[in-house]
Amino acid sequence: MPDPNALPIYQRTAERLIREIAAGRLLDGERLPPERDMAVSLGISVGTLRKSLADLQSRGLLERRQGSGNYIRHQPEASGVYAFFRLELAKGGGGLPTAEVLSVARLEKPRPAPGFGPSPEAHRIRRLRAVGGVPAALEEIWLDGARAERIAPRDLSESLYLFYRDRLGLVISRVEDRLGTAPVPDWTEAPFGPTAGQTVGYVERTGWDQEGRAVEFSRTWFDPDRVRYVARMR
Amino acid sequence: MPDPNALPIYQRTAERLIREIAAGRLLDGERLPPERDMAVSLGISVGTLRKSLADLQSRGLLERRQGSGNYIRHQPEASGVYAFFRLELAKGGGGLPTAEVLSVARLEKPRPAPGFGPSPEAHRIRRLRAVGGVPAALEEIWLDGARAERIAPRDLSESLYLFYRDRLGLVISRVEDRLGTAPVPDWTEAPFGPTAGQTVGYVERTGWDQEGRAVEFSRTWFDPDRVRYVARMR
DNA sequence: AGGAATTTGTGCGTATGTATC
DNA sequence: AGATACATACGCACAAATTCC
Numbered sequence: 168m169p170d171p172n173a174l175p176i177y178q179r180t181a182e183r184l185i186r187e188i189a190a191g192r193l194l195d196g197e198r199l200p201p202e203r204d205m206a207v208s209l210g211i212s213v214g215t216l217r218k219s220l221a222d223l224q225s226r227g228l229l230e231r232r233q234g235s236g237n238y239i240r241h242q243p244e245a246s247g248v249y250a251f252f253r254l255e256l257a258k259g260g261g262g263l264p265t266a267e268v269l270s271v272a273r274l275e276k277p278r279p280a281p282g283f284g285p286s287p288e289a290h291r292i293r294r295l296r297a298v299g300g301v302p303a304a305l306e307e308i309w310l311d312g313a314r315a316e317r318i319a320p321r322d323l324s325e326s327l328y329l330f331y332r333d334r335l336g337l338v339i340s341r342v343e344d345r346l347g348t349a350p351v352p353d354w355t356e357a358p359f360g361p362t363a364g365q366t367v368g369y370v371e372r373t374g375w376d377q378e379g380r381a382v383e384f385s386r387t388w389f390d391p392d393r394v395r396y397v398a399r400m401r
Numbered sequence: 402m403p404d405p406n407a408l409p410i411y412q413r414t415a416e417r418l419i420r421e422i423a424a425g426r427l428l429d430g431e432r433l434p435p436e437r438d439m440a441v442s443l444g445i446s447v448g449t450l451r452k453s454l455a456d457l458q459s460r461g462l463l464e465r466r467q468g469s470g471n472y473i474r475h476q477p478e479a480s481g482v483y484a485f486f487r488l489e490l491a492k493g494g495g496g497l498p499t500a501e502v503l504s505v506a507r508l509e510k511p512r513p514a515p516g517f518g519p520s521p522e523a524h525r526i527r528r529l530r531a532v533g534g535v536p537a538a539l540e541e542i543w544l545d546g547a548r549a550e551r552i553a554p555r556d557l558s559e560s561l562y563l564f565y566r567d568r569l570g571l572v573i574s575r576v577e578d579r580l581g582t583a584p585v586p587d588w589t590e591a592p593f594g595p596t597a598g599q600t601v602g603y604v605e606r607t608g609w610d611q612e613g614r615a616v617e618f619s620r621t622w623f624d625p626d627r628v629r630y631v632a633r634m635r
Numbered sequence: 636a637g638g639a640a641t642t643t644g645t646g647c648g649t650a651t652g653t654a655t656c
Numbered sequence: 657a658g659a660t661a662c663a664t665a666c667g668c669a670c671a672a673a674t675t676c677c
Binding site for chain 1: 458459461464491575576577578579580581582583600601602603604625628629630631632633634
């Protein structure tokens with residue numbers, strides 16, 4: 168008798184494989200066993216396994232080659248929509264973008280936010296973003312509570328979207344950014360160039376997953392004298 | 402015997418449905434017949450049809466509700482590059498965006514602009530943009546002089562990008578927007594809510610044609626109290 | 636309120652096609 | 657050419673969600 172609370176087999180299988188990849192037991196470039204063999208060893212049908220594999224493929228974690236095999240793709244490279252939105256220095260030149268996690272907390276969702284995700288709670292991640300070593304923006308990200316049990320600051324040491332993909336199996340496939348100006352918030356965590364209350368550039372973002380569900384909401388305050396917000400569309 | 406050059410049935414079916422939507426034969430919100438019925442009328446199996454429908458869903462054209470039905474999701478303004486960048490009212494609600502041409506002139510290119518096009522001259526088009534009847538932004542577009550001999554204001558009565566496409570054979574296929582804040586310029590042409598010199602939202606855009614040549618440069622000042630600049634990425 | 640009917644979601648099995656080795 | 661492996665397509669049974677009466 169199946170557990171009524173359990174996720175579908177194909178989802179459990181996909182998440183299991185994602186965990187294997189995140190844990191390093193499946194390495195980049197590695198070839199999986201043939202689908203028939205995998206299905207047998209997992210105790211599921213080939214069709215169900217194929218649905219799991221298609222899921223991994225759509226998340227960019229697997230490359231499927233007809234006649235050849237299924238290959239793990241675990242590149243820590245930028246993929247997906249975030250490559251198209253970035254902060255860069257206002258006065259020419261590059262400058263490496265970095266992000267320092269200031270705090271992580273699980274809280275009730277903020278009220279002025281648009282609806283996202285099923286949970287009444289969300290993880291609030293506050294970051295101080297810098298470009299070329301210069302603090303340039305404050306960022307507050309709200310991730311729906313149903314997506315992760317707990318998040319520790321060191322989970323996010325690499326990159327936020329890698330954490331999403333590798334640890335949560337979450338790929339943000341569509342975002343909408345709303346831009347304007349807003350006063351700098353008064354955070355206890357952050358030293359930031361402009362004084363609290365001063366009007367700066369402001370971006371509000373909603374992020375959706377592949378199934379079209381809103382899962383993320385974020386706000387960024389940036390110093391327009393130091394940094395520009397860039398959106399690129401192909 | 403199946404044509405070896407033909408696409409798979411599920412792909413052909415998906416494209417057929419997409420064409421139906423694009424042609425307006427399937428309207429937004431419309432409910433499709435039950436999958437079993439559709440499959441019969443298309444002469445394919447339910448499984449194959451379901452794969453086509455999943456394709457449409459992943460493209461955001463279809464919403465599938467278990468126990469209810471499959472519903473067309475078609476936002477006609479969501480096509481083309483410029484659909485991804487728009488102004489909308491800050492306080493919810495739609496509101497028809499309009500643009501009034503204030504002046505058109507052929508001038509030397511502005512100096513602080515990034516390079517675009519081969520000519521030393523460019524057409525400068527100034528527009529007053531409104532949303533829902535309320536003036537919300539000033540816009541200045543520079544189009545490389547080599548792209549057109551002369552431009553009359555009434556050429557632009559319809560839409561700037563229709564003029565580009567239909568009269569100049571120019572399709573903007575990539576844009577990059579840089580956002581920040583800037584003081585309102587002191588134009589003689591324009592009545593605009595905020596006083597000249599006041600700091601407002603500011604967007605600087607470079608536009609490229611299909612061959613990757615930069616051809617257009619524009620600047621927009623918008624009142625962040627009235628209007629938000631929205632960038633959407635798929 | 637509640638049960639029946641409808642509709643999509645999940646899972647399995649099988650046969651055949653096509654690309655790769 | 658043959659074997660291997662993924663892709664496509666079909667059909668069926670049951671589960672889960674929604675809708676209708």
